[in-house]
């Protein structure tokens with residue numbers, strides 16, 4: 001059986017691998033608290049689910065839609081983006097995709113010729129690097145010299161004539177860091193100057209805590225907004241990971257290329273999911289706010305508890321998304337493990353708490369914990385981690 005050579009360099013998703021392991025342990029009766037997952041623990045708000053059910057019952061969801069999405073959904077996304085950022089897209093500039101994940105893969109497929117590069121800030125979400133490779137491009141990892149956010153100096157050190165795009169994910173998975181307006185402006189102007197497309201992954205932009213400010217790339221100078229493709233979706237804000245609806249919004253030429261890719265690769269995303277997404281974007285936004293508040297309470301409760309664990313260090317308190325990304329090399333060393341990966345495996349085996357080793361995000365001294373879990377589970381999980389670390393030291 002011949003498998004394409006480019007696949008040899010592509011790694012399976014590390015976060016999905018942990019989830020599979022915990023699912024197996026749970027099925028075998030183990031008492032597992034899974035903090036490895038990147039999805040809200042809430043179910044989709046009822047008004048959104050009802051819209052999908054209505055589209056099924058009426059028969060509207062029985063048929064293909066336009067590959068780029070229902071016109072009403074593209075309009076709803078354009079209106080939603082305009083309300084949030086002030087930037088107005090023609091619905092033709094919007095393409096609905098099977099999750100933000102396919103939106104990103106579609107962008108890389110649309111813009112990369114073999115050997116072209118994409119700047120990927122480290123730490124960063126696991127799929128960027130692999131998607132660029134899948135699309136035949138070269139991931140150009142840019143390690144943040146300080147903390148979790150890259151600067152123009154960091155980018156200058158890695159960019160070359162082959163660089164086509166830079167991914168900016170704010171709020172960031174895995175650290176919860178948010179780029180300030182000033183930081184984004186510097187990066188945005190740099191990208192415009194070098195004719196490098198900005199891929200703004202703002203999927204967590206509704207999940208911002210404790211009064212932190214979160215600026216969209218689209219709110220900056222027009223030249224920056226026009227050089228940006230926005231990636232968004234309903235997964236995180238509306239507790240809709242299973243529905244698989246994301247989108248791109250960007251320059252017309254790119255939207256046209258994306259429509260072509262989507263039309264041949266996936267066809268339209270499930271019609272019932274699209275009707276649900278229309279309800280999400282046009283309906284009452286109260287549920288988004290109540291879920292945000294729940295995440296905020298969880299963050300504020302467990303952050304100090306994690307800070308108090310010996311050998312766990314935070315640069316700063318996360319401001320968005322629903323992850324914590326402490327440096328744990330102190331604890332790993334004190335307990336005598338040879339790597340964070342073995343520490344994480346032992347933690348799971350001994351305590352049933354699943355987290356993701358930072359290597360998957362490019363920072364092997366860290367672990368990522370998701371707080372998209374009930375407060376009760378989170379407090380119990382942190383108590384187990386604390387007991388694991390302190391009893392063994």
Ligand SMILES: Cc1ncc(COP(=O)(O)O)c(C=O)c1O
Nearest residue numbers: 038099100101125173233235246
């Ligand atoms: C940073 C980031 N971007 C994009 C996605 C993809 O989200 P989805 O495909 O569910 O819309 C995720 C999901 O974990 C993510 O963390």
